[in-house]
Each structure stands twice: as C-alpha cells, then as structure tokens.
Amino acid sequence: MTDPIALLFELFNKGGGAAYLGEAVTQREHAVQCARLAEQANALPAWVAAALLHDVGHIVGLVTDRALVTDDRHEEVAAAWLARWFGPDVTEPIRLHVPAKRYLCAVEAGYQADLSAASQHSLRLQGGVMTPDEVAAFEAGPHARAAAAVRRWDDQAKVPGLATPDLERYRPLLAALVS
Secondary structure, X not given: OOOHHHHHHHHHHHHOOOEOOOOOOEHHHHHHHHHHHXXXXXXXXXXXXXXXXXXXXXXXXXXXXXXXXXXXXXXXXXXXXXXXXXXXXXXXXXXXXXXXHHHHHHHOOOHHHHOOHHHHHHHHHOOOOOOHHHHHHHHHOOOHHHHHHHHHHHXXXXXXXXXXXXXXXXXXXXXXXXX
C-alpha cells in the first residue's frame, strides 16, 4: 500500500513549485501559508490539513493555463482524490472552499472587492456570487464554517517571499488524520 503522506509530499515536491495560477506565489508556498494561517487561528487539526491540501487538485489534476479560461473544478478533484485517506472533516472543507468564496461574496459586504484579481476572475468561471437559495443551502451544510475559514486563509495566503515553516512540519499532523 502506498504511504499517502509520502505521496502527497512527492506531489508537492514535484508540482508544488509551479506558479499558483495568476498569483505571485507557488502552489507549495500558497499551501504552507494557508496551513500556517490556520495554525495561527488555533484551528482544529482537520482544518489545518484542509488548509494545507485545499488546492492539491491543481497538482493532482496537472492543471495548466486552461484553468485560467475554464473552471477546472480542482476542489472536486482534490476532495475525491484525498477521500481515499482522509475523512470528511478534511475533505469537505476542501470540496466546499470554492462555494465558500461564492457564499462570502453574497453575504459579506466588501469581500468580493478585496479578492485578488485572479480570485475575482476565477469567481466568474466558478458561477459567480451565490443566489439566496444557494446561500441557504450552503449555510445548512455541516462543513460550511470550516469551508469559510479555509476560504479566508486561502485569500490571505498569497504573500510573495513570506517566511513559513517547511512542509515537513505538517507530516505528523497529516499522518494522525489518515483513516
């Protein structure tokens, strides 16, 4: 059986150095910045893992510049791929982090205006701001709060050159969450 943590680290080492679509950081820098923000917020371990892994669908799916012109559904790719090893407390916030952006745009004044240009562009590709019915359905979900937290960390984790811990710091946390 393949060690899922070793596989994840191999993916980050091979594809994590790629540019994070339209942002000034790499995939790995973005992931570690997200996880660090979750830690600083004293988030549950599953939320820290979700923050670290939320965009792994970009790496697993070998997403190219095509993602700049169409919705690549990376959140679905990541959640399905990771579900082999992690439970819904990790995978559902990942699957819902794109809907969470749409949700926050609908319910929070100024949120959409504060998104990076790349996030505003992807918002249009991902369906735009949620309707009132979509907002109600999202809020009723058991992982809405976690998804919104991951989304906020995602928005903040785009700082070029920011000093962060090494990816290796998260190995024990991920290993403890493997089911």
